[in-house]
Amino acid sequence: xxxxxxxxxxxxxxxxxxxxxxxxxxxxxxxxxxxxxxxxxxxxxxxxxxxxxxxxxxxxxxxxxxxxxxxxxxxxxxxxxxxxxxxxxxxxxxxxxxxxxxxxxxxxxxxxxxxxxxxxxxxxxxxxxxxxxxxxxxxxxxxxxxxxxxxxxxxxxxxxxxxxxxxxxxxxxxxxxxxxxxxxxxxxxxxxxxxxxxxxxxxxxxxxxxxxxxxxxxxxxxxxxxxxxxx
Amino acid sequence: xxxxxxxxxxxxxxxxxxxxxxxxxxxxxxxxxxxxxxxxxxxxxxxxxxxxxxxxxxxxxxxxxxxxxxxxxxxxxxxxxxxxxxxxxxxxxxxxxxxxxxxxxxxxxxxxxxxxxxxxxxxxxxxxxxxxxxxxxxxxxxxxxxxxxxxxxxxxxxxxxxxxxxxxxxxxxxxxxxxxxxxxxxxxxxxxxxxxxxxxxxxxxxxxxxxxxxxxxxxxxxxxxxxxxxxxxxxxxxxxxxxxxxxxxxxxxxxxxxxxxxxxxxxxxxxxxxxxxxxxxxxxxxxxxxxxxxxxxxxxxxxxxxxxxxxxxxxxxxxxxxxxxxxxxxxxxxxxxxxxxxxxxxxxxxxxxxxxxxxxxxxxxxxxxxxxxxxxxxxxxxxxxxxxxxxxxxxxxxxxxxxx
Ligand SMILES: Nc1ncnc2c1ncn2[C@@H]1O[C@H](COP(=O)(O)OP(=O)(O)O)[C@@H](O)[C@H]1O
Ligand SMILES: [Mg+2]
Numbered sequence: 001x002x003x004x005x006x007x008x009x010x011x012x013x014x015x016x017x018x019x020x021x022x023x024x025x026x027x028x029x030x031x032x033x034x035x036x037x038x039x040x041x042x043x044x045x046x047x048x049x050x051x052x053x054x055x056x057x058x059x060x061x062x063x064x065x066x067x068x069x070x071x072x073x074x075x076x077x078x079x080x081x082x083x084x085x086x087x088x089x090x091x092x093x094x095x096x097x098x099x100x101x102x103x104x105x106x107x108x109x110x111x112x113x114x115x116x117x118x119x120x121x122x123x124x125x126x127x128x129x130x131x132x133x134x135x136x137x138x139x140x141x142x143x144x145x146x147x148x149x150x151x152x153x154x155x156x157x158x159x160x161x162x163x164x165x166x167x168x169x170x171x172x173x174x175x176x177x178x179x180x181x182x183x184x185x186x187x188x189x190x191x192x193x194x195x196x197x198x199x200x201x202x203x204x205x206x207x208x209x210x211x212x213x214x215x216x217x218x219x220x221x222x223x224x225x226x227x228x229x230x231x
Numbered sequence: 232x233x234x235x236x237x238x239x240x241x242x243x244x245x246x247x248x249x250x251x252x253x254x255x256x257x258x259x260x261x262x263x264x265x266x267x268x269x270x271x272x273x274x275x276x277x278x279x280x281x282x283x284x285x286x287x288x289x290x291x292x293x294x295x296x297x298x299x300x301x302x303x304x305x306x307x308x309x310x311x312x313x314x315x316x317x318x319x320x321x322x323x324x325x326x327x328x329x330x331x332x333x334x335x336x337x338x339x340x341x342x343x344x345x346x347x348x349x350x351x352x353x354x355x356x357x358x359x360x361x362x363x364x365x366x367x368x369x370x371x372x373x374x375x376x377x378x379x380x381x382x383x384x385x386x387x388x389x390x391x392x393x394x395x396x397x398x399x400x401x402x403x404x405x406x407x408x409x410x411x412x413x414x415x416x417x418x419x420x421x422x423x424x425x426x427x428x429x430x431x432x433x434x435x436x437x438x439x440x441x442x443x444x445x446x447x448x449x450x451x452x453x454x455x456x457x458x459x460x461x462x463x464x465x466x467x468x469x470x471x472x473x474x475x476x477x478x479x480x481x482x483x484x485x486x487x488x489x490x491x492x493x494x495x496x497x498x499x500x501x502x503x504x505x506x507x508x509x510x511x512x513x514x515x516x517x518x519x520x521x522x523x524x525x526x527x528x529x530x531x532x533x534x535x536x537x538x539x540x541x542x543x544x545x546x547x548x549x550x551x552x553x554x555x556x557x558x559x560x561x562x563x564x565x566x567x568x569x570x571x572x573x574x575x576x577x578x579x580x581x582x583x584x585x586x587x588x589x590x591x592x593x594x595x596x597x598x599x600x601x602x603x604x605x606x607x608x609x610x611x612x613x614x615x616x617x618x619x620x621x622x623x624x625x626x627x628x629x630x631x632x633x634x635x
Pocket of ligand 2: 047048049
């Protein structure tokens with residue numbers, strides 16, 4: 001049994017009565033615990049759609065997605081919320097931090113919904129923020145932080161509930177230079193610490209950190225390479 | 232999430248847009264405020280009237296013309312049934328009746344030189360003074376002699392003196408004209424202070440016979456007060472009066488009586504019922520503004536949900552269940568209405584305190600109305616916050632995150 005098992009998953013968006021967009025077409029792959037995977041492909045190829053399904057934010061139109069041996073498509077909304085809270089940590093391209101809310105509170109948010117006690121929340125959030133080098137920015141609002149710093153807050157937040165899987169959708173898409181290296185080093189560390197890591201990216205350098213690369217094109221999975229070789 | 236946390240977080244959200252929160256709150260403040268003010272004023276006037284009735288003493292019977300109908304309402308058709316002869320017969324033949332106060336009343340516009348004012352005119356006999364404990368500020372009250380002579384004399388209440396002659400003047404000896412008659416002022420009653428409904432200080436007293444013959448042109452009484460010599464004789468006196476009047480009106484069945492006899496308790500019950508209905512009616516009208524306030528809250532909450540679509544999506548993506556989102560928005564709505572309710576109760580009390588002072592009423596407020604107002608505020612928050620909260624909870628996380 002693999003951690004993630006995707007079998008013939010398709011996602012079709014009905015835009016109107018006549019127009020349908022096939023965002024994912026019969027995608028099949030599986031991911032073992034502890035892997036570091038990059039998902040690449042041109043814009044519009046279905047990468048984000050795939051990540052939303054893997055992250056239990058959306059369900060496939062057809063096919064099967066099993067997470068931890070559980071069929072995700074069969075679950076109700078509240079159970080999906082619980083899975084997102086307990087098993088998955090998201091890092092979004094647009095950071096998606098709550099505005100006018102301190103870094104500390106942002107990191108504490110998943111723990112509120114995870115039912116962790118107030119004192120424990122604060123302690124853990126401080127710890128996570130110092131691990132990403134933001135110990136002196138606890139009470140800063142997102143708009144007072146640089147893009148790279150905001151993304152580090154988002155990474156700290158993704159780790160709040162110690163999820164098995166971290167999903168990052170173009171985490172370096174809005175930052176550049178030294179900051180990209182910082183973010184990737186941190187993510188790499190997490191993978192080495194045992195987190196399963198899936199990163200969507202455009203950037204060859206970023207994809208280079210991963211051992212395995214899935215390539216999507218026109219909604220289909222066209223390549224699955226490990227260390228540069230077809231699997 | 233602990234309740235304390237939900238509340239403090241909602242409070243923090245509400246303070247972000249203070250003006251909007253304040254405006255949303257205003258509807259509830261006005262609604263609750265007017266309900267409280269009206270209920271409190273209604274209770275105050277009721278208390279003032281019942282106090283007056285009580286102060287007259289428990290040994291008083293009032294006979295009124297007209298048949299008793301359900302709810303104490305008199306039929307207009309049978310009003311002209313009680314005469315001065317009835318009153319005199321009662322005094323002479325029933326021992327327990329110590330004094331009688333027959334009364335005709337009507338309204339008139341009083342004119343003195345260039346001033347005029349509206350007044351209630353009571354046609355009375357000298358006994359009215361004893362039966363109702365009227366004290367004089369100057370001059371004398373209506374006497375027996377005035378009645379026999381059908382004299383053109385009038386006793387003014389202090390408010391009328393102020394309106395007609397100016398404050399602090401003594402009008403005794405001056406003339407007042409009304410209903411085509413010129414009447415000489417013979418006295419001024421002492422101020423009793425009075426409520427808006429029942430202001431004894433703006434009554435003009437004239438001799439009963441003068442009122443019947445010259446002012447209103449009728450032979451009938453509007454009411455007849457009876458002073459009973461001893462409280463223990465009340466029930467017996469009531470039966471005797473009823474029997475006598477039935478006989479004088481050639482009736483046998485007490486159910487057909489064209490008059491009613493009320494003791495103090497009956498009077499209190501009627502007054503309480505009427506003012507109570509009135510108060511409820513006014514408060515009901517004020518309550519409509521509460522509904523309007525509630526709709527305002529719903530409107531603001533719907534705008535808030537739309538504005539915070541991304542935030543809601545993010546919270547759901549990070550694991551917030553429907554229930555938590557509903558709780559968050561309901562708490563925000565309820566916080567607005569409860570704070571609005573508290574401000575409204577205080578404002579309403581303030582307004583009714585000022586009005587009560589202006590009308591020289593005793594300010595009263597019962598804790599029941601405050602509790603009720605509080606309950607209503609919570610209910611409005613929950614009722615009108617429900618739909619927006621539900622709408623927020625049903626947002627799909629990815630769609631909400633994508634929302635621009
Ligand atoms: N909510 C949606 N409704 C309709 N079409 C959508 C929706 N989301 C994505 N799509 C379409 O699905 C395809 C894949 O999109 P996406 O997964 O975002 O691609 P990528 O992340 O690789 O750029 C695109 O053609 C896009 O227009
Ligand atoms: Mg994308």
